[in-house]
Amino acid sequence: MTATPQSPDSSKSSATQFELSNRAAFLRRLSVGILAVAAGILHAVGAEPAAEPKLSVRWKGRTNSRVKRWDVLTIGNLSRNRYWGEGDAKGVRSAICTCTVIQGEGSCLIVDPSLSNAEDMAKELDRRTGLKPRDITAVFVTHEHADHWCGLSHFPEAKWLGVPDVAAVLNKTSKLPKAVEATTGRLFGTIDILPTPGHTLNQHSLRFDCDGLSVVIAGDAVPTRDFWRERRGYYNCADFELSARSMDKIAGLANIVVPGHDNYFLNVSS
Numbered sequence: 001m002t003a004t005p006q007s008p009d010s011s012k013s014s015a016t017q018f019e020l021s022n023r024a025a026f027l028r029r030l031s032v033g034i035l036a037v038a039a040g041i042l043h044a045v046g047a048e049p050a051a052e053p054k055l056s057v058r059w060k061g062r063t064n065s066r067v068k069r070w071d072v073l074t075i076g077n078l079s080r081n082r083y084w085g086e087g088d089a090k091g092v093r094s095a096i097c098t099c100t101v102i103q104g105e106g107s108c109l110i111v112d113p114s115l116s117n118a119e120d121m122a123k124e125l126d127r128r129t130g131l132k133p134r135d136i137t138a139v140f141v142t143h144e145h146a147d148h149w150c151g152l153s154h155f156p157e158a159k160w161l162g163v164p165d166v167a168a169v170l171n172k173t174s175k176l177p178k179a180v181e182a183t184t185g186r187l188f189g190t191i192d193i194l195p196t197p198g199h200t201l202n203q204h205s206l207r208f209d210c211d212g213l214s215v216v217i218a219g220d221a222v223p224t225r226d227f228w229r230e231r232r233g234y235y236n237c238a239d240f241e242l243s244a245r246s247m248d249k250i251a252g253l254a255n256i257v258v259p260g261h262d263n264y265f266l267n268v269s270s
């Protein structure tokens with residue numbers, strides 16, 4: 001009887017398969033061992049295995065709102081940011097505020113026009129919404145700090161709006177070619193003007209419903225998401241305690257928060 005010679009390849013292949021199956025068995029045993037040790041540790045410390053984090057969000061907005069869409073035009077930034085390791089003593093960059101456009105039936109509102117150069121403002125408006133400055137029917141200013149209204153005069157055909165104290169301060173500057181009109185309550189019958197003092201004593205936010213979500217445009221009542229998490233006012237805050245209370249108030253109303261110097265974010269705190 002002659003033995004059938006095995007080709008070198010087939011012997012290598014069966015050796016490799018043997019090695020692989022051994023390695024697979026080894027890894028299986030190892031993973032079972034690791035799980036057993038982990039379970040033992042968890043049992044020893046009395047811990048439950050980590051559960052999926054639960055997001056608690058209650059949708060608070062109406063779906064039949066007259067606001068049809070809203071867009072952030074410029075995402076703002078602070079001149080100094082303690083959460084980026086920067087001190088409060090001096091600015092390290094120019095501040096730009098977050099500017100938002102709210103479009104509804106027969107209205108097109110800009111909140112806090114943020115760019116002092118007319119061409120830049122028109123370019124951002126076009127780039128983000130396809131709108132022209134003449135399409136804007138009204139501009140609302142959340143508070144009197146100049147970075148929140150430096151682009152106001154680029155919308156000469158729009159109504160300029162602010163709460164009475166803010167309108168009075170802006171009109172006294174003599175830097176504007178026409179008056180800012182004092183307003184309170186509700187804009188276009190659908191956008192609530194909310195007192196959210198602290199950053200300044202007359203800082204106001206806007207709240208509206210869109211697609212079933214309640215949106216609050218907070219101006220500097222919420223400087224950025226990091227400040228929001230700690231309920232901390234910006235370094236130039238007029239009243240820090242009042243500022244924290246205003247953030248709590250916004251937390252109770254908003255699904256989406258648009259801060260004064262950051263991108264918008266989802267409010268999962270209530």
Ligand SMILES: [Zn+2]
Nearest residue numbers: 143145199220
């Ligand atoms: Zn401010």
